[in-house]
Amino acid sequence: MNPMRAFEDLVAEAAAVDVSGWDFGWLDGRATEERPPWGYARLQAQRLAKAKAALDIDTGGGEVLGEAPVFPPRMCATEGWAPNAERAKALLGPRGVEVVLTPPDSGLPFPDGTFDLVTSRHPVRPDWSEIARVLAPGGHYFAQHVGPGSALELTEYFLGPLPEHRDDRDPEAEVAAAESAGLELEDLRTARCRMEFFDVGAVVYILRKCVWWVPDFTVERHADALRRMDEQIRAEGSFVAHSTRHLLDLRRP
Numbered sequence: 684m685n686p687m688r689a690f691e692d693l694v695a696e697a698a699a700v701d702v703s704g705w706d707f708g709w710l711d712g713r714a715t716e717e718r719p720p721w722g723y724a725r726l727q728a729q730r731l732a733k734a735k736a737a738l739d740i741d742t743g744g745g746e747v748l749g750e751a752p753v754f755p756p757r758m759c760a761t762e763g764w765a766p767n768a769e770r771a772k773a774l775l776g777p778r779g780v781e782v783v784l785t786p787p788d789s790g791l792p793f794p795d796g797t798f799d800l801v802t803s804r805h806p807v808r809p810d811w812s813e814i815a816r817v818l819a820p821g822g823h824y825f826a827q828h829v830g831p832g833s834a835l836e837l838t839e840y841f842l843g844p845l846p847e848h849r850d851d852r853d854p855e856a857e858v859a860a861a862e863s864a865g866l867e868l869e870d871l872r873t874a875r876c877r878m879e880f881f882d883v884g885a886v887v888y889i890l891r892k893c894v895w896w897v898p899d900f901t902v903e904r905h906a907d908a909l910r911r912m913d914e915q916i917r918a919e920g921s922f923v924a925h926s927t928r929h930l931l932d933l934r935r936p
Contacts, residue, residue: 690913693884698902702892703766704744713885717876719928723827724750726930727802730825731755734800738793738817740826741806745771745782748802754778755800759793761785763807793817805829809857811864818935824866830854830873830927834896837878837886837924841897841908854929861933870932879921883913886922 700709728751731737735755739748742760744767759781762768768784775782783792790810796819803809803826814824832849839845850856858868880886887909890900902909916922 688882690883690910693882693913694887694902694909697884697887698891700888702888704770705746705767706744707892709888710885713882714878714880714889716878716926719827719872719874719876719930721872721874721930723747723804723930727804727825728752730800730802730823731758734798736798736819737800737802738791738798740791740801740803740809740814742771742775742782743767743804745774745780747804748780749774749778754780757781759783759798761791763787791817796820796822798822800825802826803828809861811861811866814861815864815866815935818866820935822935823869824861824931824933824935826931828852828854828857828929828931830875830929833927834878834893834924837880837890837922838896840912840922841890841900841905854931857929857931858933861931866933866935868932869934870930872930874928876926876928878924878926880924881916881921883909883916886912 724747731751732753736757737755739760742748742762745760748760758779760771760775761783762771763785765784768782772782785792791813795816797817799819799822801814801818801824806826818824829852831851831853835848854871854873858871887902890897912922
C-alpha cells in the first residue's frame with residue numbers, strides 16, 4: 684500500500700469493492716488483527732472430524748467451515764443473509780454440505796436432537812433454546828463469539844461514547860443464558876486482540892462489511908470523520924482498536 688495515495692482514491696476504491704462473504708483478503712497489507720491464542724478453525728476441524736452430524740450456524744460465505752478437511756456424514760449450515768448463503772452453497776455444496784437460508788428469528792429448521800455438534804464463528808445472536816433443542820443428548824455447542832466492546836474504539840470514533848456497548852455480549856451473561864436453556868459449561872476462554880488500520884480505505888471497507896459497528900455508515904454521511912481519521916493515520920501510522928473474543932464449549936446433558 685502506497686501511503687501517499689490520496690484520501691479520495693482510498694475511499695473511492697474501498698466504497699466500490701465487493702464486501703459479501705467473510706473473506707477479508709482485501710485487507711492484506713492494509714489492516715491487521717491479532718488472533719485469539721486458541722485457533723478456532725483448527726479446533727473446529729478436529730471436532731468435525733469426529734462428529735456424526737454437525738450444524739454450523741451463521742456460516743457467512745462458508746469460508747471458515749470450508750477450512751475443515753473432513754466433514755461428518757451429515758453436515759449442515761445456516762446463514763441469514765441471502766448473498767452469503769449463495770456463496771456458502773457454491774463453496775460447500777460440492778462437498779455435500781446442506782446450506783439453508785434462515786431469516787432472523789425464524790428458528791433452526793431441524794428436528795429435535797438432530798446434531799451431536801453445533802458450531803459457529805461469530806454468530807449474530809445465539810438462540811440458546813434452539814441450539815439446545817437441535818443438539819442430541821451429550822452433544823456439544825462449540826463456538827467463538829464476539830465479546831463485549833469489540834472494536835469499540837472504532838465505533839465510538841464515529842458515533843461518540845457508547846457506554847452501554849461495554850457490557851454487550853458479556854461471556855458470563857451468555858453462559859448464564861445458555862445454562863438457563865439447559866446446557867452445561869465445559870470450557871470458557873477469553874481474549875482481547877489488537878487491530879490496526881493502516882489507511883482510511885481499510886476502515887471504509889470494514890465498516891461496509893461489519894455493518895453493525897456503525898449502523899447507517901456511508902462515506903457521504905461520515906465524510907468529515909473519515910477525513911480526520913485519514914489525517915490521524917498519516918500522522919501516527921495507523922488507527923488502533925481492539926477486538927474481544929471468547930471460546931465456548933457447552934454440552935447438552
